[in-house]
Amino acid sequence: MSELASESISTARPLQLEVSDLRVQIAGHQGVVRPIDGVSLEIAPGEAVGLVGESGSGKSMTLKSILGLLPPDAKVTSGSVVFDGTDLTRLSPSLLNKVRGRRIAMIFQEPMSALNPVMRVGNQIAEGPRVHLGLSRAQSVARAVDLMRRVGIPEPERRFRAYPHEFSGGMRQRVMIAMALSCDPELILCDEPTTALDVTIQDQILRLLAQLCHESGTSLMFVTHDLPVVAQVCHKVAVMYAGRIVERGTVSEVFSRPLHPYTLDLLRSAPDVDHPGQSLVPIPGMPPSLVSPPSGCRFHPRCQFAEDDCKVSDPPLRLLEGDRATACLHFERCLDQIGTN
Amino acid sequence: MSEQDILEATGIEVSFSVGSPLVARLRHQPHLLHAVDGVDLRVRRGEALALVGESGSGKSTLARAIAGIQRANRGQIKLDGKVLPSSRRSRADQRRIQMVFQDPYSSLNPRLTVGGILHELLRVHHVVPRGDVESHTRELLRMVGLPEDAAGARPRQFSGGQRQRVAIARAIALRPELLVADEPVSALDVSVQATILNLLQDLRSELGLTLLFISHNLAVVRHLCDRVAVMYMGRIIEVAPTEELFRNPRHPYTAGLLAAIPRMTARDEDEAPAVRGDPPSPLRLPTGCRFRTRCPIAQQICAERDPALASADTDSEHRAACHFAWSVEAANAPEAR
Numbered sequence: 190m191s192e193l194a195s196e197s198i199s200t201a202r203p204l205q206l207e208v209s210d211l212r213v214q215i216a217g218h219q220g221v222v223r224p225i226d227g228v229s230l231e232i233a234p235g236e237a238v239g240l241v242g243e244s245g246s247g248k249s250m251t252l253k254s255i256l257g258l259l260p261p262d263a264k265v266t267s268g269s270v271v272f273d274g275t276d277l278t279r280l281s282p283s284l285l286n287k288v289r290g291r292r293i294a295m296i297f298q299e300p301m302s303a304l305n306p307v308m309r310v311g312n313q314i315a316e317g318p319r320v321h322l323g324l325s326r327a328q329s330v331a332r333a334v335d336l337m338r339r340v341g342i343p344e345p346e347r348r349f350r351a352y353p354h355e356f357s358g359g360m361r362q363r364v365m366i367a368m369a370l371s372c373d374p375e376l377i378l379c380d381e382p383t384t385a386l387d388v389t390i391q392d393q394i395l396r397l398l399a400q401l402c403h404e405s406g407t408s409l410m411f412v413t414h415d416l417p418v419v420a421q422v423c424h425k426v427a428v429m430y431a432g433r434i435v436e437r438g439t440v441s442e443v444f445s446r447p448l449h450p451y452t453l454d455l456l457r458s459a460p461d462v463d464h465p466g467q468s469l470v471p472i473p474g475m476p477p478s479l480v481s482p483p484s485g486c487r488f489h490p491r492c493q494f495a496e497d498d499c500k501v502s503d504p505p506l507r508l509l510e511g512d513r514a515t516a517c518l519h520f521e522r523c524l525d526q527i528g529t530n
Numbered sequence: 531m532s533e534q535d536i537l538e539a540t541g542i543e544v545s546f547s548v549g550s551p552l553v554a555r556l557r558h559q560p561h562l563l564h565a566v567d568g569v570d571l572r573v574r575r576g577e578a579l580a581l582v583g584e585s586g587s588g589k590s591t592l593a594r595a596i597a598g599i600q601r602a603n604r605g606q607i608k609l610d611g612k613v614l615p616s617s618r619r620s621r622a623d624q625r626r627i628q629m630v631f632q633d634p635y636s637s638l639n640p641r642l643t644v645g646g647i648l649h650e651l652l653r654v655h656h657v658v659p660r661g662d663v664e665s666h667t668r669e670l671l672r673m674v675g676l677p678e679d680a681a682g683a684r685p686r687q688f689s690g691g692q693r694q695r696v697a698i699a700r701a702i703a704l705r706p707e708l709l710v711a712d713e714p715v716s717a718l719d720v721s722v723q724a725t726i727l728n729l730l731q732d733l734r735s736e737l738g739l740t741l742l743f744i745s746h747n748l749a750v751v752r753h754l755c756d757r758v759a760v761m762y763m764g765r766i767i768e769v770a771p772t773e774e775l776f777r778n779p780r781h782p783y784t785a786g787l788l789a790a791i792p793r794m795t796a797r798d799e800d801e802a803p804a805v806r807g808d809p810p811s812p813l814r815l816p817t818g819c820r821f822r823t824r825c826p827i828a829q830q831i832c833a834e835r836d837p838a839l840a841s842a843d844t845d846s847e848h849r850a851a852c853h854f855a856w857s858v859e860a861a862n863a864p865e866a867r
């Protein structure tokens with residue numbers, strides 16, 4: 190991935206996608222929930238960006254709001270999602286449909302529920318090119334067979350006529366990838382695409398995704414809770430906590446020198462297969478309620494470095510040198526911690 | 531069975547019937563799925579033994595057969611030298627092997643309070659005198675790190691991690707000799723996983739528990755367990771002390787499984803996937819070695835003969851079921867891929 194990313198840095202091309210100060214509200218029984226509360230993100234062409242966090246941090250919600258796929262009771266209250274000069278949050282449904290699947294594609298976690306169970310997989314792959322690119326039936330079928338071959342489905346001419354239930358989990362995810370690639374999109378959004386898969390199949394799918402995006406120059410936004418998976422696929426990473434991005438930077442920088450105590454804690458709480466002796470440090474406490482989040486920094490009740498000022502002032506995401514950003518007032522202490530260990 | 535073994539399972543077979551036997555016979559298709567197909571396993575007193583493998587490898591079924599909640603079609607399970615009956619176990623035997631399940635949302639009775647769950651167990655199994663049930667419940671909650679007032683709450687009032695603590699309290703309430711934990715942290719968030727893993731480790735040293743730990747997460751296994759048994763398509767294909775297995779895997783499937791773990795460092799993009807293809811259908815197993823259809827070093831002999839689990843020399847703890855496990859070719863297998 191590093192080669193891919195250095196290209197995008199050296200040539201300062203315009204951004205592919207720019208999410209600015211996005212806020213989403215859901216009216217719940219106990220009050221207004223704010224699952225996304227001021228998220229800003231950018232993706233350059235050809236770049237792969239990971240979005241990590243625990244369940245309930247708002248990472249999947251952020252991904253869904255880009256394509257207007259939020260549940261009916263959730264509303265974007267402010268902010269913008271600018272894709273190629275257009276704010277997607279202001280597009281009408283019919284105009285948004287011209288973007289969905291055509292220029293921005295999505296891969297979901299559970300391919301069995303994302304595929305149509307009563308439609309042949311080949312036709313599902315061919316549907317996009319026929320609708321969006323205006324291909325004839327024969328052309329779209331040929332394209333689907335070719336795509337199935339590219340994603341590594343054996344005997345594509347025969348498997349074209351199969352139904353999703355006849356495929357294994359890994360093969361279904363390959364079908365999803367073929368569908369996502371079918372209209373040569375500029376950006377693919379992935380929502381935990383390998384979480385439901387076995388480790389050997391996950392390995393195959395991650396390599397396939399990275400390789401295909403590299404070949405076609407497609408940008409990737411990758412949501413997962415699994416930090417090592419991000420290290421395999423992405424060049425940049427953003428860490429989410431309670432509806433906000435708390436840290437951002439290149440994967441190697443963030444994982445080796447975290448500048449937010451939450452990132453530091455996340456890294457220390459999971460066993461690393463290459464460092465067996467290391468003791469696990471759980472993060473104390475629980476993720477906060479999104480109805481009434483803590484004052485000041487949302488992580489302060491669980492933070493080992495919290496000071497009085499953390500309870501009062503809400504730290505913005507501050508830009509540091511080298512594309513890094515952190516929302517911690519005392520981020521230098523993370524560096525001291527790494528130094529002592 | 532040697533002195534140090536607490537459990538010895540020999541020739542365990544568990545099969546399930548799939549679909550209608552009549553239709554299968556008319557179509558000349560098999561209808562018996564051999565989830566566990568002839569497994570021998572020894573668990574030593576006080577150790578943490580991991581059972582790893584992908585979905586469908588039979589690891590959960592084997593664990594359930596050992597815990598006595600899934601009847602084995604064939605084979606024998608000895609606990610402390612005593613053969614356990616293949617059908618219903620006596621209450622005293624049930625008590626000695628306890629289980630923690632993956633999903634703490636469905637494995638606790640939603641209508642009972644946590645105290646109620648524990649009281650019932652302690653009374654039915656006569657673990658402590660009746661008068662001590664209350665105080666013993668408090669002691670159990672303390673051991674798993676829950677506050678005392680948790681006894682009055684129902685499972686739905688707890689988070690996933692806390693529910694898993696309740697499930698662990700329930701399992702250790704009966705003072706079992708063997709604790710079988712089936713993916714106990716897979717349904718939990720990363721930050722919560724650590725608390726449960728640390729708890730299991732503490733309980734091991736505090737109570738001298740023997741742990742059979744089923745997981746697909748090899749990083750967790752390397753962190754927690756002393757020995758690892760790798761399963762593939764209903765068989766154990768390699769077993770070794772943890773560090774030995776991670777440093778020197780002898781079965782090509784184990785080598786592939788280890789190479790497939792996502793690491794914190796970026797990898798070479800052009801490298802081929804560690805294991806190719808999908809697992810075969812468990813209804814139509816390949817002849818000979820079950821892994822040969824995906825194996826990078828498969829030869830003619832692999833299609834003809836089913837390799838037995840064997841070690842390089844008799845006293846070695848490291849055993850693998852591959853024709854080439856202990857020959858020169860296997861040593862070069864990772865490079866050959």
